[in-house]
Amino acid sequence: MTRQGPLDLSLLPDGGVRWLDASGPNADIVISTRLRLARNLVGYAFTGRARDGERLRMLAQVKEALAHVPILDGSVLLRLDESAQLDRQLLHERHLVSKELAGLDPQHPLRTGAAVFLGEQVGVLVNEEDHLRLQAMRSGFDVPAAFAMASRMDRELGERVPFAFHKEFGFLTACPTNVGTGLRASVLIHLPGLVLTKEIGKVLAGLQQMGLTYRGLYGEGSEVVGNFFQLSNQTTLGRSEEELQDLLVRVVRHVIEREEEARRVLVRDAGYIIEDKLWRAYGTLRFARSLSFEEAMNFLSGVRLGVGLKLIPGLSVYTLNKLLIFAQSAHLAHLEGRALTDSESNLARARYVRQVLATEGSGVE
């Protein structure tokens, strides 16, 4: 059932890209929905306090159990603690593991026993802040589907291993903000309309009042680039899974409507100025010889808005999603087969973006 070898993401059940395929609802605005459940096993100290041997025993127990869990049939085990840094960065850039699990967060060095089981649009992160993080990802805005998959993982795995549970508090977790359902639902959403109309500040303040929080492309502490935001629930304690989902769905639906309204206003009030701006972004991506990550994200944001507004025809949202992920440094290093300096990375990024746009958007005019 599980296997181990050199990192080749194409060997994953869904290639690790299914969540990018733009097949889900509202895919022009919401790139993906992710749902994770934090779980800990009875009988082991929390990851941060456990010793190496304890974490390895826990991993072995989970591995044994997962052999009998249908939803993870065919999943691949990747041992992060035995992986090269570039491979761990690659997994993180692909949104398959957290920065902490990948040992890329200076405050949390790579832990012995850090591992991930990756199946079709699902994953089990082992020895993260909690023993287990059951994670489901879906294309577009689709909380119910992501929740259904995560719940099934939770149920099937919970029949095989004992999760730490307190009848009053619910599931026990290393950090109090996760106690209860251990559920965090998030969407990766593109809000260029609200940024351009300068409405974004108000919208984000409103989110926080509703108990949601926002982050950049790479989760906690990461900067917002290219107008891509991750919106998620802030705490889980004292609320049911249904309440948490309902809240996220309601608020995100509202944000999508505000974004759509902002786009209508832009087209109405600044039609050809916007059109020109978005086409210039396309022209720069199409021909630049050097692109920093931030620049690429900003131009990509413009092109994505152009495609969403049907001003730029002939380009698919899937192509743009791929660029969003594959134009990152570790992906480029992987493509080139070697570590790259920053300026080499900028050259490789421009080359990659040009090739993809020339191939997959050859009719764009």
Added chain:
Amino acid sequence: MTRQGPLDLSLLPDGGVRWLDASGPNADIVISTRLRLARNLVGYAFTGRARDGERLRMLAQVKEALAHVPILDGSVLLRLDESAQLDRQLLHERHLVSKELAGLDPQHPLRTGAAVFLGEQVGVLVNEEDHLRLQAMRSGFDVPAAFAMASRMDRELGERVPFAFHKEFGFLTACPTNVGTGLRASVLIHLPGLVLTKEIGKVLAGLQQMGLTYRGLYGEGSEVVGNFFQLSNQTTLGRSEEELQDLLVRVVRHVIEREEEARRVLVRDAGYIIEDKLWRAYGTLRFARSLSFEEAMNFLSGVRLGVGLKLIPGLSVYTLNKLLIFAQSAHLAHLEGRALTDSESNLARARYVRQVLATEGSGVE
């Protein structure tokens, strides 16, 4: 021999574009060479002091004489005083008539009798500041060829009409700076390398010390845009035609060498940064939906440098020269068949540039 009708520049002997065809020496740096001789006819007051009837009689005498001048065989007479403003602008943008003759200079309203005879790379401007301005234009850097043509015009026409000549001062002209040979030689030159390396100030100061002067794309008082400069001799009095030509040739050759050196330095010290900058200029021109004239000239300057450095393959200098001239407002209005507001002009400019680059540079990658 001469004819008159609605303005259709394609009816001109060389279509009014031969000087743009990039066939001359150093055509990647020097767009064109222009040589003009100021002449006045005996028996008439200078244009600025003459009455309408006098100017018309002078025009009639010149027209009569030109019928017997071989080098102007097949030339077309255009009466500026009977032309619409847009047509006069078109001729000025095409560099076929001066701003003053076209009545576009607020200090010199359109004069009765203002006219031009246009032949193959030669023209006779009538009732400009002087009665006649004999003008020859050549592609690239080619002072001898331009001088040969202007001299032949001077000789052939001088046999038919009496030019005002003083044995001590030489040819008499309305403005003292032209007295003597009445010769002004100028080159339209592209100096992006010297601008980018910030050497341009020194070079221009040196020019002035040598008795040359510089202007923008449209002669006296016009701003420098897109790193295009017109270099010409400042005065003619007290120097022979040969001395004036030698001076211009020597100085311009030196400027060309400095420009080439600057380009080598740029490629050596900032290779991929320059390459990226020039390709971004291309990408913007290739896809923008609105372009002001100044922006278009600046991006075109970048692309021209890229072509000169052989960094951007598949584009001809002729295509770039055409864009330089045809992307101007009156040309765009002519193309669209109606007067355009500034913002309509910007849209039409972007559309025209896109079409030309898509058609004539389809292999650019």
